[in-house]
Amino acid sequence: TMTTTSQPDGTPATSIVYVQAPPRTPPNFSGNLHEDVDDWLGQYGRVARLNGWGPEQSLRNVYFALEGTARTWFENHEASISSWQDFQAELRRTFASQQRRQRAEELLQARSQGPDEGVTSFVEDVLCLMNRADPNAPEEKKLRFLMRGVKETIFGGLVRNPPITVQDFITEATNIERALQARASHYQRLPGVAALSTSSCNSPDLRDIIRDVVREEIRKLLPAAT
Structure with missing residues (x-):
């Protein structure tokens, strides 16, 4: 399609050509067992x-x-x-496919967020599996699978103010993920690394265990030295 526009000051007219994109062709479906x-x-x-x-x-x-x-x-x-x-x-x-829903349910039960997997990837995969396993699943069921499989570091932040919708989960989990990434970048730490508590090293039980181990090792060495 060509459109011609004239200029009020007498300058030459310009032509604008609109090119219509050709229609897309949908994929074929033959009904084979491997097709969904x-x-x-x-x-x-x-x-x-x-x-x-x-x-x-x-x-x-x-x-x-x-x-x-x-x-x-x-x-x-x-x-x-x-x-x-x-x-x-x-x-x-x-x-x-009779196995489609069953397989999706099995994958959903075992789905957890990977160590290096982002929140978006995890959420979209869970929702995809949920749509296959139970297309009419209520919001509560979707949230249950999301909360169960999300990383421990993100879960700890979510339980303080539990989300009530999937969108709430996405928003809060993404904010927590970004905060962890910012902390890791600032302190040059990995987001999943847990800090070792100094107080735990000073607990009486741990000191007793260390003392017993040292005594046992000394006892083993004494006969060899004599």
Whole structure:
């Protein structure tokens, strides 16, 4: 598209050319066991929004993104599918992975924030797994997994004023993470390093243990010296 603009002072007109980006092509889905129908629907929906497709156009174009078993299924049931919402529901019902939710639940139960992992990476992965394991999970359940798996140094700051929403968790955990990083940079320390308490070294129990160990080592050496 070309637009011409004229200048009031008589200077030559300028032309502005608008180049329309070509439409994106959604990924294909064939219904194989290794494919995840929910992931594919999410990818297709993202492309549809980018291309400006509404529900009706998404349904009209979906045939060209299907192949193999999935395309055969659509051809057999196309007459009974009247909306994009119906298509998504029927596709999930037909090609849903039975192991998807179970596997996500197992990963969620074992998920904890890595030593060098940032808060954003940890939170997004937990929410992704939660969406697969329990798409309708309440805020309380999401928070429980986030609080259980977050780093100990961050958890200690969160329990002072426990978050009540996921967004509260993200905000507070990120602030704590930044504070720890600033401290580490200022004192040239690692955020996860715990300081050794000097008072613990002076406790009577520890002194007695050290004394007993020294005495035992001296006792072992005395026979050899004689």
